[in-house]
Amino acid sequence: MQQxxxxxxxxxxxxxxGYRYQRLWLTPSFRRFVRVGLxxxxxxxxxxxxxxxxGRRENVSLAIADVRSSIETRPxxxxxxxxxxxxxxxxxxxxxxxxxxxxxxxxxxLDLEDMRQKVVALAAVKEANLRVRPGGVLQIEVTPRxxxxxxxxxxxxxxxxxxxxxxxxxxxxAMRPDLPLIAGQGADEQIASANALIKAAAPIGDxxxxxxxxxxxxxxxxxxxxxxxxxxxxxxxxALERVIVLNQTQDMLARDVAVVDMRNMQRPTLRMNTQAxxxxxxxxxxxxxxxxx
Amino acid sequence: xxxxxxxxxAMRNMRQAAMQxxxxxxxxxxxxxxxxxxxxxxxxxxxxxxxxxxMAGQSSFRIIGAATTxxxxxxxxEVDAMQExxxxxxxxxxxxxxxxxxxxxxxxxxxxxxxxxxxxxxxxVGVEGSxxxxxxxxxVLASCDVPDFGDGREVLHAQPVNFALDHRxxxxxxxxxxxxxxxxxxxxxxxxxxxxxxxxxCIKRCDLELAGLASSSYVSGFSSLVEDEQExxxxxxxxxxxxxGISVFIKKHMIYSDSVRMGGDHVxxxxxxxxxxxxxxxxxxxxxxxxxxxxxxxxxxxxxxGGETGDFEHxxxxxxxxxxxxxxxxxxxxxxxxxxxxxxxxxxEHLPSQxxxxxxxxxxxxxxxxxxxxxxGQQVRLGRPLRVQGLPQAATGPAFSSAVxxxxxxxxxxxEWWDFEIPAETYPARSLKxxxxxxxxNW
Numbered sequence: 001m002q003q004x005x006x007x008x009x010x011x012x013x014x015x016x017x018g019y020r021y022q023r024l025w026l027t028p029s030f031r032r033f034v035r036v037g038l039x040x041x042x043x044x045x046x047x048x049x050x051x052x053x054x055g056r057r058e059n060v061s062l063a064i065a066d067v068r069s070s071i072e073t074r075p076x077x078x079x080x081x082x083x084x085x086x087x088x089x090x091x092x093x094x095x096x097x098x099x100x101x102x103x104x105x106x107x108x109x110l111d112l113e114d115m116r117q118k119v120v121a122l123a124a125v126k127e128a129n130l131r132v133r134p135g136g137v138l139q140i141e142v143t144p145r146x147x148x149x150x151x152x153x154x155x156x157x158x159x160x161x162x163x164x165x166x167x168x169x170x171x172x173x174a175m176r177p178d179l180p181l182i183a184g185q186g187a188d189e190q191i192a193s194a195n196a197l198i199k200a201a202a203p204i205g206d207x208x209x210x211x212x213x214x215x216x217x218x219x220x221x222x223x224x225x226x227x228x229x230x231x232x233x234x235x236x237x238x239a240l241e242r243v244i245v246l247n248q249t250q251d252m253l254a255r256d257v258a259v260v261d262m263r264n265m266q267r268p269t270l271r272m273n274t275q276a277x278x279x280x281x282x283x284x285x286x287x288x289x290x291x292x293x
Numbered sequence: 294x295x296x297x298x299x300x301x302x303a304m305r306n307m308r309q310a311a312m313q314x315x316x317x318x319x320x321x322x323x324x325x326x327x328x329x330x331x332x333x334x335x336x337x338x339x340x341x342x343x344x345x346x347x348m349a350g351q352s353s354f355r356i357i358g359a360a361t362t363x364x365x366x367x368x369x370x371e372v373d374a375m376q377e378x379x380x381x382x383x384x385x386x387x388x389x390x391x392x393x394x395x396x397x398x399x400x401x402x403x404x405x406x407x408x409x410x411x412x413x414x415x416x417x418v419g420v421e422g423s424x425x426x427x428x429x430x431x432x433v434l435a436s437c438d439v440p441d442f443g444d445g446r447e448v449l450h451a452q453p454v455n456f457a458l459d460h461r462x463x464x465x466x467x468x469x470x471x472x473x474x475x476x477x478x479x480x481x482x483x484x485x486x487x488x489x490x491x492x493x494x495c496i497k498r499c500d501l502e503l504a505g506l507a508s509s510s511y512v513s514g515f516s517s518l519v520e521d522e523q524e525x526x527x528x529x530x531x532x533x534x535x536x537x538g539i540s541v542f543i544k545k546h547m548i549y550s551d552s553v554r555m556g557g558d559h560v561x562x563x564x565x566x567x568x569x570x571x572x573x574x575x576x577x578x579x580x581x582x583x584x585x586x587x588x589x590x591x592x593x594x595x596x597x598x599g600g601e602t603g604d605f606e607h608x609x610x611x612x613x614x615x616x617x618x619x620x621x622x623x624x625x626x627x628x629x630x631x632x633x634x635x636x637x638x639x640x641x642e643h644l645p646s647q648x649x650x651x652x653x654x655x656x657x658x659x660x661x662x663x664x665x666x667x668x669x670g671q672q673v674r675l676g677r678p679l680r681v682q683g684l685p686q687a688a689t690g691p692a693f694s695s696a697v698x699x700x701x702x703x704x705x706x707x708x709e710w711w712d713f714e715i716p717a718e719t720y721p722a723r724s725l726k727x728x729x730x731x732x733x734x735n736w
Contacts, residue, residue, distance in 0.1 A: 013380035
């Protein structure tokens with residue numbers, strides 16, 4: 001009887017393991033591990049186990065791709081047409097050929113930078129600006145190159161802009177009578193000086209036929225009637241102005257002159273045609289005869 | 294002695310580690326209860342504008358957990374049934390940890406029984422150089438001839454109590470002073486080694502690291518004597534459950550400690566035998582109706598003893614309070630007489646002040662101070678432990694004076710022998726020192 005009552009009485013003391021368990025729970029690092037580390041481990045383990053299977057991985061990536069495409073193909077993101085501003089009809093066609101886009105297309109699939117590079121790569125385009133306008137329009141704003149001169153080469157005529165860049169090929173000179181003509185190897189790199197000369201030659205503009213770049217160092221001015229003005233390497237504009245002044249005072253170019261040689265500024269030289277020389281000699285001899293007599 | 298040095302120094306290092314961590318437990322394994330307090334050290338407290346902190350510097354810690362449990366398997370303050378004691382310690386520690394909501398790894402324990410014995414040691418040595426250096430203190434401590442306290446005894450405390458330089462005595466710190474002859478008085482306290490080892494084994498079984506050990510009578514004197522009593526001379530009588538600890542203090546040092554192997558439990562067992570009741574009932578009667586001075590009123594106050602044997606006559610007995618006092622008083626007188634004998638043997642009457650402070654659980658018997666003043670002398674008072682921060686109201690009674698004293702001891706222990714430097718003669722680094730000296734002399 002005594003034994004029974006004693007065994008029934010509760011022992012307040014914790015067992016050895018219970019005590020250790022309590023102490024373990026009171027350890028801060030252990031508590032942190034259980035509250036933070038363990039859940040992370042469990043979640044990671046479940047995720048790892050789930051994705052261990054190839055099929056499930058594929059399913060998940062497919063589902064993600066589905067959601068993505070369903071968002072991308074929403075009508076708000078679709079681009080339906082392309083608008084090109086600031087160019088001629090020909091260039092418009094060229095640009096459309098350079099960036100072939102299958103409309104309608106999602107704006108997520110458009111690589112605007114790549115397309116811009118392609119448009120800028122066209123010879124006639126100086127600058128291009130692409131954006132997708134609200135309303136599903138791909139807007140391309142193009143600044144075209146403006147041709148400044150015609151460059152005659154041995155295989156044809158080319159249009160060049162002010163930087164010397166190629167703009168287009170010209171079938172015949174008569175298509176652009178408003179543009180001056182230049183010739184000579186390497187002339188495309190001297191557009192700036194050619195332009196200055198052309199501007200300076202405005203008083204004799206109606207006689208001007210073109211400019212020739214000689215020996216890749218100096219310009220020749222070709223005038224009507226195959227008259228040439230040979231300009232120096234240094235300061236050709238001043239030389240040309242001097243020729244123009246001579247022309248205005250003495251009407252030099254209207255005479256039968258073959259070449260005005262300005263290469264030496266101190267000593268401008270005129271060369272006359274054979275016929276003119278003979279004429280001159282004849283006149284001189286007549287004068288001398290008359291003088292003798 | 295080197296073994297002792299090593300062990301005690303290891304314990305001191307453990308205490309340092311515990312202070313670093315900031316949490317340390319106090320374990321008072323007594324005969325009637327086991328108390329566990331969890332202290333948190335917050336570092337030095339910010340002092341007020343006048344530079345004086347509250348509580349005389351005792352507030353560097355705070356008690357964040359406290360638990361007591363009925364002690365089991367302990368008799369006379371010694372471990373009697375190890376398994377039972379271990380379980381009781383676990384109960385107390387777990388409850389205190391739960392209250393503190395932190396885990397405690399380091400524990401400072403106190404020992405109430407184990408037959409403490411005091412020795413007065415003295416040593417004398419000539420000062421090297423003109424000024425007393427650290428090494429001189431070490432040498433004078435080493436020069437104390439240790440008495441033969443016998444096998445199976447361990448040193449629990451060894452505190453230098455007094456330094457004397459030439460003819461000037463009563464120095465608390467001789468370092469830096471000029472003199473020729475340095476002398477020291479030391480108080481050495483030894484206890485039974487196997488009792489100590491049993492307790493340490495119990496603590497180890499609870500996965501706790503020991504960070505300090507102290508004698509229970511010493512630490513209860515630490516907490517229940519006020520500062521001037523410690524300074525001028527006083528005895529603290531810690532009336533515990535199974536033992537009564539005596540400690541004599543002067544100049545803030547304990548100079549004598551002893552214990553009487555009788556306490557409150559003996560009073561209870563006397564009541565149990567005298568009234569033929571179980572111990573639990575006897576304990577209840579003692580705490581509710583006990584006393585040591587009978588008056589005429591007590592003859593008329595009848596106490597229901599109670600019982601559940603089923604015998605109506607036996608269960609309905611009553612006893613007058615005078616009878617109860619008649620049972621308790623002789624035992625209490627016996628304890629106090631024994632204390633008187635011990636104090637006389639220690640030469641307590643030669644102290645300048647002979648204040649006696651009664652503390653411990655059994656000091657709560659009504660009328661005890663009157664009885665004690667008849668036996669021990671006129672200057673008797675009942676002592677309660679110092680109030681410390683965070684101590685629950687239930688643990689502020691005199692029964693907790695040793696637990697509170699132990700927390701004070703943990704916060705700032707007195708210098709003991711092993712806290713000083715090891716004298717250079719016994720130090721292996723001496724050869725190196727000699728080499729350095731040779732270099733200094735020759736170059």
